[in-house]
Amino acid sequence: MQNFFIFVIFALFIGGFTWLLVKGRQTQKLQQFDRKVQARKLGWSYLGTREGRVDYRFAGIDNGIEWSMWHDSDRGDNSPTPKAYWQSSNVRTPHLSLVIIGRTRYQMESAAVSRVLMDVVSGIAQAVSGDVSASGRADKAEFYESATPLEEGGTIFRERYVVAIAPDMPQGWVDTELQALLLTWPRSKSGADYRCNERVEVNLSQDGLKIVAQSMPEDFVFWKHLAQLGQALAKRLATYAAHQ
Numbered sequence: 001m002q003n004f005f006i007f008v009i010f011a012l013f014i015g016g017f018t019w020l021l022v023k024g025r026q027t028q029k030l031q032q033f034d035r036k037v038q039a040r041k042l043g044w045s046y047l048g049t050r051e052g053r054v055d056y057r058f059a060g061i062d063n064g065i066e067w068s069m070w071h072d073s074d075r076g077d078n079s080p081t082p083k084a085y086w087q088s089s090n091v092r093t094p095h096l097s098l099v100i101i102g103r104t105r106y107q108m109e110s111a112a113v114s115r116v117l118m119d120v121v122s123g124i125a126q127a128v129s130g131d132v133s134a135s136g137r138a139d140k141a142e143f144y145e146s147a148t149p150l151e152e153g154g155t156i157f158r159e160r161y162v163v164a165i166a167p168d169m170p171q172g173w174v175d176t177e178l179q180a181l182l183l184t185w186p187r188s189k190s191g192a193d194y195r196c197n198e199r200v201e202v203n204l205s206q207d208g209l210k211i212v213a214q215s216m217p218e219d220f221v222f223w224k225h226l227a228q229l230g231q232a233l234a235k236r237l238a239t240y241a242a243h244q
Contacts (some may be wrong), residue, residue, distance in 0.1 A: 001113065003169070015025070028060065031218070032048045032056070034220065035048070035058075035220060035223075036048065036057065038220045038224075039058055042060070042227075043060060044058050044059060044060040044227075045058070045059045045070060046058055047059075049194055052070050052075075053071050053074060054070050054071065054072055054073075055070075055071045055072075056069040056070065056071055057069065057071075058070070058223065058227070059213060062231045062234075062235075063231075063235060064090070065088055065090045065091065065231065065235065065238065066088060066089070066090055066171075067087065067088040067090075067227070067230055067231065067234070068084060068086075068087055068088075069084065069086045069087075069149065069223060069227060069230075070084075070085050071083075071084055071085075071087060071218065072084075072085060080085045081214055081215060082214075082215055082216075083212055083213065083214050083215075083216070084212070084213040084216040084222070084223070084226055085210065085211070085212055085213075086210070086211040086213075086226050086227065086229070086230035087207075087208055087209065087210045087211070087230075088208050088209050088211075088230065088234050089207070089208035090234065090238070091165075091204065091207060091208060091209045091234045091237050091238050092204070092205070092207070092208045092209070093169075093204055093205060093206065094206055095143075095166070095205060095206060096139065096140065096142075096143045096166075096203060096204070096205040096206075097143075097165060097166035097168070097169050097204055097205065097239075098163075098164070098165050098166070098169060098202065098203065098204035099122075099140065099143065099147070099162075099163075099164045099201070099202065099203055100162070100163050100164075100182070100188050100200075100201065100202035101161065101164075101200075101201045101202070102160060102161060102162075102164055102197035102198050102200070103158075103159065103160060103161060103162050103197070104197075104198070105198070106149075106162040106164065106202075109140060109144065110147075110164075112145045112217075143164075143166065144164070146166065146167060147164040147165060147166060148164065148165055148166075148167065149162050149163065149164050150163040150164070150165060150171060150174060152171070152172070152174040153174050153179050154176075154179060156183065157174075157179045157182070157183060160183065160197040161182060163185075170237075172241055173236040173237065173239075174238070177232060178233065178236065181225070181228060181229040181232055182196065182197075182200065182229065182243055183196065183197075185225055186219070186221045186222055186225055187221070188217040188219060188222075189217070189219055194216065194217065194222070196213075199214040199215055199216070200212070200213050200214075202233065204237065209230070209233060209234055209237065211229060211230050211233070213226060229242045
């Protein structure tokens with residue numbers, strides 16, 4: 001009798017586990033289908049094939065600016081931090097020349113001790129990889145030495161973000177629309193606020209214009225917002241650079 005109960009419990013456990021597995025796969029397929037449909041409506045392309053840590057990708061073009069977005073699961077890391085990326089190579093500079101980051105993170109990174117630590121980390125990365133590009137060539141430590149924080153934007157924006165530029169970068173492009181896109185992100189389906197100024201960072205360098213949004217919910221409304229932010233930034237930077 002005892003063996004029978006053990007068998008029943010084991011069978012229920014296996015059945016429940018199998019149901020959860022099947023349900024999870026069905027949910028993933030529905031999410032893939034929804035992303036594909038939503039992307040097509042906006043004229044984007046969508047690739048749902050997993051490649052390493054990247055689960056899926058979007059790509060599009062806006063006013064001649066080609067861009068791509070992808071979801072990096074950070075799979076395999078002991079403390080994974082999923083990230084959403086937006087990037088365009090149409091807007092680029094020879095070296096790191098723009099950083100938009102939360103004010104608290106900026107204060108930590110630009111501090112003298114942090115700059116020294118970044119130099120050490122960059123040196124280790126170079127030694128391990130054997131490639132000078134591992135340090136980003138002109139990394140943040142070097143960038144912060146001469147960067148100027150822009151005194152642009154409203155009070156709330158300047159309390160939450162810092163826009164730091166290299167001396168040869170244009171000014172006057174941080175308008176109200178761009179501030180709103182950086183400050184006001186959608187709410188997740190759970191209703192939680194996205195702590196954007198703690199998790200969003202913008203860089204402009206030899207690799208192009210890149211936005212990283214850590215732990216961004218995968219709801220499509222967030223992808224749409226990230227694309228709008230990237231397109232707005234690229235358009236303004238390209239326009240102002242052309243008039244310098």
